[in-house]
Amino acid sequence: MKRFWPFIFLLAACHKGSSNGGAKGFTGFASAGNTQVSVHPRYGGCMAACGATIVLAPGSSPGNGAFPDSVYVYDTVLKKWTGVLLTASHIQAAAAGGGGKIVIAGGASGNAVDILDVGSGNWSTGALSVGRSNLAGAGAGNYLVFAGGYFGQSTSAVADVYNTSTGTWSTGTLSIGREELAAAGAGTKIVFAGGGVIASPQDTATAAVDIFDGSSGIWSTARLSQARTGPVAAASGSKIVIAGGLLMNGQYSSAVDIYDVSSGRWTTASMPMGVQYTAAAGVGNLVLFAGGNDASGLHPTVDGYNVSTGQWLTSAPLTITGYLAGAGTGEYALFSGGIGATYENLVVQWFQGF
Template structure:
């Protein structure tokens, strides 16, 4: 469903009237220094699991079993443990589940998948943790979730780099149910893939190809159909496991290695995929570098740290504002490093751990940098029926609450409300009301600022502008429908507060 221009204009006016909140940086620390840490967010919690420690005797790298857990709402830290110590783990979430899959210590790979189930208990409860196995042991996997499915793609097995993708479908059963797992393949074997999901598709971009060099391939998995297609980056390169992020309908893939021959050549390219138009464009970083940590929060994309050519890690953070399509003044991490894990929750972006040196890792860091682009405000959707009550048919957002830089998608349920509707609409007002009328109770004033129409039973798509100044804005929305006999019915109101999370 398209969003008609009047609603965009109305939100734009509010944007101009609201002050822009200043961004803030704070710092903290992991419980253990480490690089190659996996990260995943569940609600307000960001999990930083496993990782690689300093070089040990015999030339091997020691893995870690530590899971540091940051509560982005309170700023508190807690600690849990994986079932085995390992780095280069792949992490993602599905529903109330957090997965830590595969990994190793560079020489040996693991097939273990540690799973935390938030519905069982807090992370500190051993009963909330369980394990299953991947179809093949490997490290350097790229993981992402699309819909009900978690995908664990590519990576390095003991017999070489693989095309293998393990798929867990939560709609089939719990992780312990073998029927919920299946396998498929990427179009080519590679590691160092950047993965992200946007608008129901998962993208696996670039990577290192054995015997060939680097890949420009983007494997795209459609969560609705379960089918694969391929497109291409503008430049063949290995990006890194934390080098992709989503803001709104766009996915960003940053930097990477173009040539590993000395002197190494790093990329300054940011490939941008627009899921709405199925098209690509590019941005350019000031500093070419590999192993960038990319995070999207508050309508901004942060390109933090990384490894420039023939040098140690950098503390540079380049910041792109999606709403204005412009670069903001850069910032600095508290320590120079690359391969920092990143996570986003409660309107904050967190960059944790990493390595300061060109080796992977010669040493590791415990540094944590926390970026808050907006004053945190929780998004709200409150149902109001009125007097006399209207049918409770306007349902809250199906995939997102009204959050800055996201698409709010409420829907009208016709199971018992005007099942023969041929048109749905949503009225947007500044103030609530409660006025009986022949059509039902008017709940958003007699003169709404905008009315948006669409097909019956299809989610609306209200694109909240990427601006912190909208956080805390209160609006009234009310649904309605028209049937073939031109009978008009009104629904409940959703009184909304635009939030940052």
């Protein structure tokens, strides 16, 4: 199993539990331009949003890792990026937003956690119960959960649960340890789906789904329609959409599994093309999937799924390619480059729902 960060990025944003009718209705989306955030190329990053704030932790600089500790904070009201130097490196980490906080957790450097209070703009620190990389994170209500990952020579089943109201941490356990898993939250529920399992004599993919309910603190399980590594997930309204990944036969999956947190019902769909390590972000009633790999190489487009109609929208071109980080807030989704990108600089491409 690959040891680089697979960029299983989701819309890690503040969610208000609602039906799909609560998500703003868009009929399409288009590129809204690019922003150069830094002259330094970066990869191995993650991104999360909460309210009017977006945090991009872009990882390391190709070849030298010279800029591993800085993050960039975007204020959607002031329309301004600000660089912040953290005390820990978060290459191959996970990020999640909710309950007035944005948290960056774990990564190749260990168990470090950095927490942004979006109201005050102040940063604080914490620690995961077990240091690990290639983990996934998502938020719902007042809970942010970071689960799975890779440490030593094994995959982790540990889930670290952060209560944003009390500032306290607790732990849970996934049904099976895995890395390269997808995560997203809606309503009071956070879903961790798919992933890769380090096993003897051969690594394998899993269809396992673990669901944390913040209203009860209870975990439950389900199964994806296909076992796959490197899927991605994002939420729109009451629906969590899990898409793509790599099958054990080496083919890219076009499978889409959709979980409605209100009804508890699972349905399926199919992507226009099989992809792995794409990035996902929810914008109103749309979930956008950007970049990653397909059978021809780097996937150069953004595909949009309308959770209200079940229809796919015409893909939009990317000016950045590779394994991207993504997040969304309001009417915008933004994606930033990673492994496979040109590495000319750190660029964010914006997409706007209409």
